[in-house]
Amino acid sequence: AQKITQTQPGMFVQEKEAVTLDCTYDTSDQSYGLFWYKQPSSGEMIFLIYQGSYDEQNATEGRYSLNFQKARKSANLVISASQLGDSAMYFCAMREKDSSYKLIFGSGTRLLVRP
Amino acid sequence: KAGVTQTPRYLIKTRGQQVTLSCSPISGHRSVSWYQQTPGQGLQFLFEYFSETQRNKGNFPGRFSGRQFSNSRSEMNVSTLELGDSALYLCASSLAETATYEQYFGPGTRLTVT
Numbered sequence: 001a002q003k004i005t006q007t008q009p010g011m012f013v014q015e016k017e018a019v020t021l022d023c024t025y026d027t028s029d030q031s032y033g034l035f036w037y038k039q040p041s042s043g044e045m046i047f048l049i050y051q052g053s054y055d056e057q058n059a060t061e062g063r064y065s066l067n068f069q070k071a072r073k074s075a076n077l078v079i080s081a082s083q084l085g086d087s088a089m090y091f092c093a094m095r096e097k098d099s100s101y102k103l104i105f106g107s108g109t110r111l112l113v114r115p
Numbered sequence: 116k117a118g119v120t121q122t123p124r125y126l127i128k129t130r131g132q133q134v135t136l137s138c139s140p141i142s143g144h145r146s147v148s149w150y151q152q153t154p155g156q157g158l159q160f161l162f163e164y165f166s167e168t169q170r171n172k173g174n175f176p177g178r179f180s181g182r183q184f185s186n187s188r189s190e191m192n193v194s195t196l197e198l199g200d201s202a203l204y205l206c207a208s209s210l211a212e213t214a215t216y217e218q219y220f221g222p223g224t225r226l227t228v229t
Contacts, residue, residue, distance in 0.1 A: 035217065037220070042222065043203055043205075043222055043223045043225070044220055044221065044222040044223065045205060045207070045220035046220070047217055047218070047219060047220075050217055091158065093158075096171075100163070100170075100171060101146050101148050101163050101165075101170075101171070101207075101209055101218060102148065102160045102163055102171050102173075103148075103150075103158075103160065103207075103218065104160070105150075105157060105158035106157075107157050108157070
């Protein structure tokens with residue numbers, strides 16, 4: 001069964017610095033998708049970035065990039081130039097299988113950006 | 116374009132009662148999924164609907180049920196509420212034709228069972 005592991009319950013970063021949030025996954029499927037979501041204190045899950053297992057290049061979306069290392073089964077999120085508004089919970093998720101919308105989530109990392 | 120909307124946003128119920136939560140997906144999205152989020156269990160998948168058909172169901176008791184209407188709006192119902200049902204219930208919609216199957220979440224309904 002698929003599993004997502006986020007080993008950092010909480011992290012601090014100084015404003016304007018870069019931070020890496022770790023995510024490792026376990027799956028026996030060859031085709032899969034990996035997602036990162038941000039959840040502010042309001043509760044809404046905000047889609048940040050997606051990486052497909054066959055994508056050869058790491059995904060990037062503005063200040064977010066995904067460091068995808070397929071052989072190590074890791075999909076770390078890198079946030080560059082942190083802003084105070086980046087303080088939130090961050091979840092790594094995997095699509096269960098092709099053609100499914102079911103997401104399997106990690107336990108999340110709480111990021112606090114210090115001014 | 117309006118995002119995913121969920122109603123009500125907050126709800127307080129008593130053990131044994133039932134509750135119905137509503138989700139309106141982004142216009143044009145035909146897939147709707149529901150998730151339960153609790154501090155202890157994290158985010159857990161409840162159901163997935165596409166064109167009024169339930170395509171996938173999570174490991175929850177039969178007290179949890181759902182449906183999707185022809186306009187893609189979805190409802191979930193929890194009968195005989197238990198204290199452990201207190202959670203944030205999140206609904207997500209997807210365009211369905213995208214290769215990434217990315218989902219967009221609503222603000223959630225926070226249910227408190229007393």
